[in-house]
Amino acid sequence: MHWPYMAFLLVWALPVIVVQWLVGGKYLWRERGQWMWIALGLCLYFTLADAVAIRANIWHFDTRSLLGVWLGPVPIEEVFFYLLTATMLVQGFVIIRRGNTS
Amino acid sequence: MTYAGFLLLFLLLPLAILVAILRKRLLNRRYLTVISVLTLVALLYMAPWDHFAAIWGLWSWTNDHTWGVRWWSIPPEEYLFCVLEALLAITLTYAVVTKKDIRSDLNIANSTKPYNSPVPMKDEKVDREVKS
Numbered sequence: 001m002h003w004p005y006m007a008f009l010l011v012w013a014l015p016v017i018v019v020q021w022l023v024g025g026k027y028l029w030r031e032r033g034q035w036m037w038i039a040l041g042l043c044l045y046f047t048l049a050d051a052v053a054i055r056a057n058i059w060h061f062d063t064r065s066l067l068g069v070w071l072g073p074v075p076i077e078e079v080f081f082y083l084l085t086a087t088m089l090v091q092g093f094v095i096i097r098r099g100n101t102s
Numbered sequence: 103m104t105y106a107g108f109l110l111l112f113l114l115l116p117l118a119i120l121v122a123i124l125r126k127r128l129l130n131r132r133y134l135t136v137i138s139v140l141t142l143v144a145l146l147y148m149a150p151w152d153h154f155a156a157i158w159g160l161w162s163w164t165n166d167h168t169w170g171v172r173w174w175s176i177p178p179e180e181y182l183f184c185v186l187e188a189l190l191a192i193t194l195t196y197a198v199v200t201k202k203d204i205r206s207d208l209n210i211a212n213s214t215k216p217y218n219s220p221v222p223m224k225d226e227k228v229d230r231e232v233k234s
Contacts, residue, residue, distance in 0.1 A: 002158040012151045038195050046187070049112040056103040058167045062159050089144065089191040096136050097199065 004065045005077040013084035024095030035090045042086035047079050105168045105179040113186035120193050133196050141188040148184045152176050
């Protein structure tokens with residue numbers, strides 16, 4: 001038996017996000033109005049691209065490991081994957097940039 | 103569409119457009135250092151996770167849509183996806199964040215300093231842009 005996709009994703013991504021907030025929560029909170037929209041925009045864009053890739057049969061999922069919630073051809077786990085990866089990257093950039101300068 | 107075609111269309115193309123718009127603004131040592139480090143960290147953090155998902159079969163790739171190669175159970179295209187996603191996300195953030203900074207610097211310059219002021223501006227944001 002192995003982890004379902006959503007649990008495996010959260011266990012992988014959430015610790016990073018928690019650490020980022022512990023380290024740079026001050027900057028992240030102050031600039032939330034900016035980076036949040038970038039992360040959401042990236043999530044939307046990659047979800048649409050993902051729909052194309054799934055329809056084109058480039059990758060596919062083991063449906064037994066999914067929650068079973070779909071946005072068209074895209075499993076909800078994928079939406080969270082793009083949201084969390086974009087958030088980790090964008091937050092990481094904001095923290096390093098601010099941490100270096102102010 | 104192959105995985106490589108997907109990368110070209112959905113990742114490399116928007117990245118190329120961003121780079122073409124930003125051009126010289128990207129020749130910034132801090133940006134280049136931070137993006138290199140973050141992209142490397144993303145790649146190293148993603149690989150073992152993707153590896154286990156691949157051997158468990160959480161997701162898989164069709165052979166005739168990939169180059170057919172697997173590195174540590176992962177197609178090379180997947181590593182490229184990770185790298186390009188990181189480059190795209192960080193460059194976009196950099197573009198948005200520095201656009202705001204440049205605008206506020208200009209506002210400060212226009213509102214508080216005469217046009218040819220010999221006095222160096224002490225604003226922290228301006229210092230940062232000059233140094234980097």
